[in-house]
Amino acid sequence: MQDLIRAAKNGDRRSLARTLSALENRTLTLAELWDVIEPKLPDGQHWHSLAITGAPGVGKSCLLDGLLTSWADKGLRVALLAVDPSSPRSGGALLGDRVRMTVVDHPVFKERIYLRSIATRKASGSVPLIVADMTQFLLAIGWDRVVIETVGAGQAEVRCAAIADRIVVVEGPARGDGVQAEKAGLLELADAVIVNKCDMPGAQRHADELRESYELGTGISPPVHLTSALHGTGVEEAAELLLNLNASGRSERARWRERLLGHHERIILESPKLDGLLEQLAAGSMTLDDAIYAIGADKDE
Ligand SMILES: Nc1nc2c(ncn2[C@@H]2O[C@H](COP(=O)(O)OP(=O)(O)OP(=O)(O)O)[C@@H](O)[C@H]2O)c(=O)[nH]1
């Protein structure tokens, strides 16, 4: 395993893929990784991880193709982790099956880009935890930035997004129903919003609606930017905006709430006592409160 990790660090893509699989399957833990390589510490200058999230089909992958091309052109090495929810729409197709990422065919840029999908249906553990570990590993072995693509506004997606330094929500044109309540939680976390498909009617209107709803809510709106990933309109500007994006600071509490919940879940899932506790719970010989207490005590040891 040590050789594999070192080879991944030295740029071998196969070893990289295998190490990521080991993290995904939980046969390798972060603690074991840090025995071999040094973690990357935040330098406070710019973000290292960015989550791009939005409803299925809004054009996240198309947009990312443009963003990654632009960032690779600046010499940055960027890894993309696509959290594939095995949605009914896609049937769980891997990233790239649906949208050809043109950047991976580029003779020079392809060296600076790494794509990996995480099939959530197969994942044995908590997806946000797997994504967090993979992100830390990629940064530690020298990738400049890690982008996490997640689909939808469900709890797991919000939690995946919350592990990132910055959160970008991608929206489509207005559908006449205003800003929906179920998306409010996600929009609250956004450092920027991209309204894609601006070649279609209703995009400008939706951007206005979003700004209005932010202003009504907190009085401050994050940047709301229009793009057409299909035609390339606004994509270069979006790449510039997102690369230098500052944390909005509006949603620190909401973000830490998600991280705290995710961390709590991680402690439970990684507890060596978990199996025994589940058995006792199932047998009725223990209460949930006792189980939580037992895991907590375990942490203090
Ligand atoms: N008209 C128009 N279509 C677009 C635009 N961007 C993407 N599309 C189309 O929208 C469809 C979905 O694009 P994707 O990039 O796969 O969307 P996604 O958000 O990654 O989708 P999921 O990963 O399934 O959630 C494709 O058919 C694209 O060609 C755009 O700016 N304008």
Ligand SMILES: [Mg+2]
């Ligand atoms: Mg996609």
